[in-house]
Amino acid sequence: MTYQETYAGRRSGTTSPHGGRSAARMSPPPALPRRGPAGRRTLTALFWLGLVAAVLPWWLDTPAGSLAGTADALTAAGRITGLVAGYLLLVQVLMMSRLGALERWLGGERLSRLHRDIGATLLVAVLAHLSLIVVAYAGLEKKSILGEVGTLLSDYEDMVSAFVAAGIMVAVGFTAIRAVRRLMPYELWYHLHLFSYAVLLLGYGHQFSNGAQLFESGPVRTGWIAAYLLVLAALIWGRVVAPLRFNLRHRLRVADVVAESPDTISIYLTGRRLNQIDLLGGQYFRWRFLNPGCWWQSHPFSLSAAGNDRWLRLTVKVVGSHTADLRDLEPGTRVWAEGPSGTFTAAHRTRERALLIAGGSGIAPLRAMLEELPAGAALIYRARTPADVLMHRELDWLAQARHTSVWYVIGSRNDSGPRQVMSPEGLRRLVPDVTRRDVYLCGPSGLVDEAVRVLRQAGVPRRQIHLATFEL
Amino acid sequence: MRRAVLAITGLAASTTALVVLKGSPGASHVAQDLPADQASVAPGPRLTPGPGDSTTGPASVRPSAEPTTSRTSGTKTSTTAKATAAPKTTTSAPKTTTTRTVTGPVVSYKYGSLQVRITLSGTRIVDATGLGMPQSGGSAMRSDAVQAQYSGTSGEVVAKQSANLNTVSGATYTSNAYKQSLQAAIDKA
Numbered sequence: 001m002t003y004q005e006t007y008a009g010r011r012s013g014t015t016s017p018h019g020g021r022s023a024a025r026m027s028p029p030p031a032l033p034r035r036g037p038a039g040r041r042t043l044t045a046l047f048w049l050g051l052v053a054a055v056l057p058w059w060l061d062t063p064a065g066s067l068a069g070t071a072d073a074l075t076a077a078g079r080i081t082g083l084v085a086g087y088l089l090l091v092q093v094l095m096m097s098r099l100g101a102l103e104r105w106l107g108g109e110r111l112s113r114l115h116r117d118i119g120a121t122l123l124v125a126v127l128a129h130l131s132l133i134v135v136a137y138a139g140l141e142k143k144s145i146l147g148e149v150g151t152l153l154s155d156y157e158d159m160v161s162a163f164v165a166a167g168i169m170v171a172v173g174f175t176a177i178r179a180v181r182r183l184m185p186y187e188l189w190y191h192l193h194l195f196s197y198a199v200l201l202l203g204y205g206h207q208f209s210n211g212a213q214l215f216e217s218g219p220v221r222t223g224w225i226a227a228y229l230l231v232l233a234a235l236i237w238g239r240v241v242a243p244l245r246f247n248l249r250h251r252l253r254v255a256d257v258v259a260e261s262p263d264t265i266s267i268y269l270t271g272r273r274l275n276q277i278d279l280l281g282g283q284y285f286r287w288r289f290l291n292p293g294c295w296w297q298s299h300p301f302s303l304s305a306a307g308n309d310r311w312l313r314l315t316v317k318v319v320g321s322h323t324a325d326l327r328d329l330e331p332g333t334r335v336w337a338e339g340p341s342g343t344f345t346a347a348h349r350t351r352e353r354a355l356l357i358a359g360g361s362g363i364a365p366l367r368a369m370l371e372e373l374p375a376g377a378a379l380i381y382r383a384r385t386p387a388d389v390l391m392h393r394e395l396d397w398l399a400q401a402r403h404t405s406v407w408y409v410i411g412s413r414n415d416s417g418p419r420q421v422m423s424p425e426g427l428r429r430l431v432p433d434v435t436r437r438d439v440y441l442c443g444p445s446g447l448v449d450e451a452v453r454v455l456r457q458a459g460v461p462r463r464q465i466h467l468a469t470f471e472l
Numbered sequence: 473m474r475r476a477v478l479a480i481t482g483l484a485a486s487t488t489a490l491v492v493l494k495g496s497p498g499a500s501h502v503a504q505d506l507p508a509d510q511a512s513v514a515p516g517p518r519l520t521p522g523p524g525d526s527t528t529g530p531a532s533v534r535p536s537a538e539p540t541t542s543r544t545s546g547t548k549t550s551t552t553a554k555a556t557a558a559p560k561t562t563t564s565a566p567k568t569t570t571t572r573t574v575t576g577p578v579v580s581y582k583y584g585s586l587q588v589r590i591t592l593s594g595t596r597i598v599d600a601t602g603l604g605m606p607q608s609g610g611s612a613m614r615s616d617a618v619q620a621q622y623s624g625t626s627g628e629v630v631a632k633q634s635a636n637l638n639t640v641s642g643a644t645y646t647s648n649a650y651k652q653s654l655q656a657a658i659d660k661a
Binding site for chain 2: 055059062072077080081118120125128155216
């Protein structure tokens, strides 16, 4: 089976008598203007500026040539790693604060990758700080390592809580290792991970009672406390105030639940002032359906249609117990939503044309994005069987309205048709200008990983590839 | 994950670089100009380095400017060599004719040892500082607290012109050692 003979074949320009559900106004909205990388660059600059500002007090406080012996050098290294760790901890919490600017400039996917990488660095920094200080002080006071730990715990203020904080951090870091994490249910892992907030609290005291740069009142101490307060404010704003405001304003309710295929449902939501939501196709919300079975769980799902002033729609594949419960949602059920989040949108493209590659239910955000991309986009839709193809009427309608080429590539990963398409040559044959396009990928991680590899082989630059995966 | 490894390597490298740059005793002057750039460049590999580097540029100007003045008065102008050092440090230049420094004996106490050096203009104490005070952990805090209260051109020593100083709370041993060395220095002067 080659791709020419696959189900439905090429659909560009096909007229559909029904047109599917029209997703928005009948005249297609103009393509979204591009947003530059200015927001992301500003945040990167702020991060580095903050890091320098965190270590600068040590630099200014330490006379040159004053680190005579090994113990002095170790103490200094311990202080630097301590300052870095204190700063990174604040960055970690800030990144998880769901602050609108972060979610829209960096995007949830990039945030979670950064959170993991910075988390690993933070853990190493904390352990280095702890061991360097203990070894250095033991050397200075001519004690054994264990004796020094005892002295630190008994004679120094706030050190018991600091050691507890370090212990929690090690535990959280350990459970975040992918192999370990897979062994436990998501909910358990999530609640264990919440203990990280305790680290913020328990580690706070010792920085000020024992930190060489912080124990004295002055601009450094004031600045450090201000940084804590800022992060706390961001946390309260992003996690409490902003969602509260959004939900009081829009009051979303379930309007209908529609089966798209045997194992996929679409949930339609209505609410107030839907035209005022600053929403881009491809973004997601974290949804909490307020009925007895589901209210305690919050899950991210993409919208499967661009913003319009009548309804919102999310399309969900039934894979677990929570998604199974969603099939039985009653119309009128209240919905608590946090968002919109994500940089997987037409506005974040770097070129004028785009290639979208969807796998299975990964079509949802791409379907929403199609309404906002400039004409000339291309969509490759991978599905295992024809029955797994979702919303193909809508796609046909969009293909016509927005001059988009759509290919359905059906079959398992090892069939010759899909294999031929998912190769550098195959992609180039379908989309000759693939290297000059932005490529948006959404689907199962196996497909996404493979597609990224093939695209890189075909010569598509990394920054033109956009991914929507929530898995770490 | 590759980025995490890079970040951790960057952390280790830049921490070592900072310590080495501060620690090299001979090259104190060179070290003050050089590390300012180094400090901002060293953590580079951790993320996309582009914008981070350009913004750390202006911040890196300050550390090289500030410490040179405070440091030279703190460590470089030791007990002798006043006249030769004077042209460099603008603060002491106008009063080179009458100022002299006297250093008290080394006094050992519970957390380490220290000695006090005073600068006199005629018979008046115009500056005082503790030398060799312990710089580790809790001891460092006591050292710093005592330095902050007693030393400097506007500290308690200059204000009271004697070794009859208020004890710094939480740093009794350090205060007493300081006073002992100071008294000896005043007696010598």
